[in-house]
Amino acid sequence: MFEYPNSLAEKMWLLPLENWAFQPLDFSTLFPSFKEIEIEIGFSTAFFLSAYSNKHPEKALLGIEKNIKYFKKGFHILERRLEHENVKIACFDAIAFLRELTPFNSLDAIHIYFPDPWPKRRHRPKRIVNAENIMMMRNRLKPGGKIYIATDHPDYGEWMKIQLKEVDQHFIVHPYNYSKREVTTRWEEKQKKAGWNIHYFLLEKP
Numbered sequence: 565m566f567e568y569p570n571s572l573a574e575k576m577w578l579l580p581l582e583n584w585a586f587q588p589l590d591f592s593t594l595f596p597s598f599k600e601i602e603i604e605i606g607f608s609t610a611f612f613l614s615a616y617s618n619k620h621p622e623k624a625l626l627g628i629e630k631n632i633k634y635f636k637k638g639f640h641i642l643e644r645r646l647e648h649e650n651v652k653i654a655c656f657d658a659i660a661f662l663r664e665l666t667p668f669n670s671l672d673a674i675h676i677y678f679p680d681p682w683p684k685r686r687h688r689p690k691r692i693v694n695a696e697n698i699m700m701m702r703n704r705l706k707p708g709g710k711i712y713i714a715t716d717h718p719d720y721g722e723w724m725k726i727q728l729k730e731v732d733q734h735f736i737v738h739p740y741n742y743s744k745r746e747v748t749t750r751w752e753e754k755q756k757k758a759g760w761n762i763h764y765f766l767l768e769k770p
């Protein structure tokens with residue numbers, strides 16, 4: 565890291581960016597008694613997060629939700645439903661969290677269920693599932709770590725196929741569908757009942 569010589573650092577117009585920069589998290593401090601760490605991006609009302617973490621007391625779950633309204637809803641649902649002390653949550657942009665704070669080779673899984681579809685063409689750059697983000701997430705996974713993705717949005721589903729094709733040589737791509745889902749989300753059940761076709765993807769870092 566570059567350190568300004570004292571004489572320079574004292575000058576007010578030199579911003580001490582290195583001092584302000586985020587430090588990567590140490591998951592062994594955050595979750596001292598857990599070996600497996602998984603993240604859910606956009607937990608919203610936390611139906612998946614609560615059911616999945618209750619089913620897996622051996623796993624530590626980190627839920628990141630950027631919308632304060634959903635974060636609060638999810639928080640209250642978690643308060644009522646959680647059976648173990650294996651969940652921590654933050655109201656933050658999960659992509660920034662992964663990119664800036666999450667150490668390389670630290671996660672066992674990343675769950676991305678029904679991310680906002682941003683259907684307008686000009687909004688597509690906002691879609692969180694794209695080749696660049698998936699490669700960034702790959703770096704944060706341990707070998708054997710997995711990325712689970714689902715969408716019911718037809719155009720986003722096709723877009724995901726194209727984006728994932730660009731990076732699939734860096735993963736083991738597993739067949740994945742509704743019948744293989746261990747825990748589903750509330751939205752998933754609603755859309756399934758309404759007859760929507762859901763696209764599922766499961767990638768493993770070799």
Ligand SMILES: C[S@@+](CC[C@H](N)C(=O)[O-])C[C@H]1O[C@@H](n2cnc3c(N)ncnc32)[C@H](O)[C@@H]1O
Nearest residue numbers: 606608628629630631634657658677678749751
């Ligand atoms: C369509 S909802 C799906 C909620 C839930 N996963 C489900 O399947 O029922 C998408 C959620 O992701 C959240 N979200 C979108 N972008 C995000 C980001 N970059 N970081 C964290 N949460 C995000 C939204 O606020 C919203 O709550």
